[in-house]
Amino acid sequence: MTAEKSLFEAPPIAEQERMVEAILFASAEPVTVAQLAERMPHGCDPAEALAYLRRRYEGRGVRLVRVGDAWAFRTAPDLGFLMQKETVEQRKLSRAAIETLAIVAYHQPVTRAEIEEIRGVALSRGTIDKLLELEWVRFGRRRMTPGRPVTYVVTQAFLDHFGLESARDLPGLKDLRAAGLLDSRPLPGGLAGADEEGEDAPGQTELFED
Numbered sequence: 001m002t003a004e005k006s007l008f009e010a011p012p013i014a015e016q017e018r019m020v021e022a023i024l025f026a027s028a029e030p031v032t033v034a035q036l037a038e039r040m041p042h043g044c045d046p047a048e049a050l051a052y053l054r055r056r057y058e059g060r061g062v063r064l065v066r067v068g069d070a071w072a073f074r075t076a077p078d079l080g081f082l083m084q085k086e087t088v089e090q091r092k093l094s095r096a097a098i099e100t101l102a103i104v105a106y107h108q109p110v111t112r113a114e115i116e117e118i119r120g121v122a123l124s125r126g127t128i129d130k131l132l133e134l135e136w137v138r139f140g141r142r143r144m145t146p147g148r149p150v151t152y153v154v155t156q157a158f159l160d161h162f163g164l165e166s167a168r169d170l171p172g173l174k175d176l177r178a179a180g181l182l183d184s185r186p187l188p189g190g191l192a193g194a195d196e197e198g199e200d201a202p203g204q205t206e207l208f209e210d
Contacts, residue, residue, distance in 0.1 A: 010043030013052060020049045030070030030160060066165045068156040077163065096127050101136060105158070105170055109140040109151035128152070136161070 010016070019040050024031055036046035050071055054064040057073075065074045075083055093101070100123065103115050116123050131137035136158040140151035154167060164170065 010045070011041060013045075013049060016040065016044050016046070016049040017053045017056070019044070020046055020053055024064070024071060024073055027072070030067040030072035030156065032070045035070075065163075067160045068166065070156065072160070074163070093130070094127070096121075096124065097130050100127050101131055101154075101158075104131075104137050104152045105154050105167060108153040108167065110153075111143060111149040111151050113149065115152075 011019070020036055023036060023039055033046050033050070036050075037044065040046060050064070057064045061076055061079055062073050063076050065072060096119075099119055100115055103118050104110055107114070107118070112123055112128070128137070134157075135155055137152050138155045140153040142148040142150050158164075159166065
């Protein structure tokens with residue numbers, strides 16, 4: 001009976017850490033806790049193993065980071081310059097695409113009509129298509145309003161590319177200005193909302209000044 005019971009006992013937490021480490025290392029995409037649980041033996045606690053593993057990698061050249069609701073290994077931010085040549089990826093976006101992406105990120109879920117109202121100009125089909133193609137924006141839930149318009153939200157790929165755990169980690173207006181990514185000219189039509197310091201929301205100014 002004891003031998004039979006042992007077959008269903010979960011591996012020690014140290015072994016579970018090794019399993020999680022192996023899965024994440026081999027995966028090209030971030031992996032969720034549910035996906036880890038599906039691959040690991042019955043009785044394992046991938047969430048606990050992740051917590052231990054994350055602490056183990058603190059201060060190392062590689063960190064275990066959360067991307068949306070998934071987990072992945074990423075180079076420590078202060079060492080990113082070492083991989084600059086290997087990680088630089090050219091993704092040329094038009095000014096309209098950059099503005100649209102910013103509006104979606106800071107105001108999601110947002111409809112096409114709302115994007116057009118904020119920007120003050122009509123949104124071309126190609127602009128949204130480009131962002132969908134890059135997988136930085138995806139369709140959200142339809143609004144329960146006349147016409148049931150579709151909404152747009154940013155994706156996990158967007159968060160991963162910009163090193164964000166969630167959209168709540170997007171920089172505020174003060175940070176964007178300090179980085180030189182904003183000027184003080186308002187977009188036509190303006191944007192609703194304010195940051196925690198009472199200033200206009202990031203989308204209210206022109207992004208990536210020419």
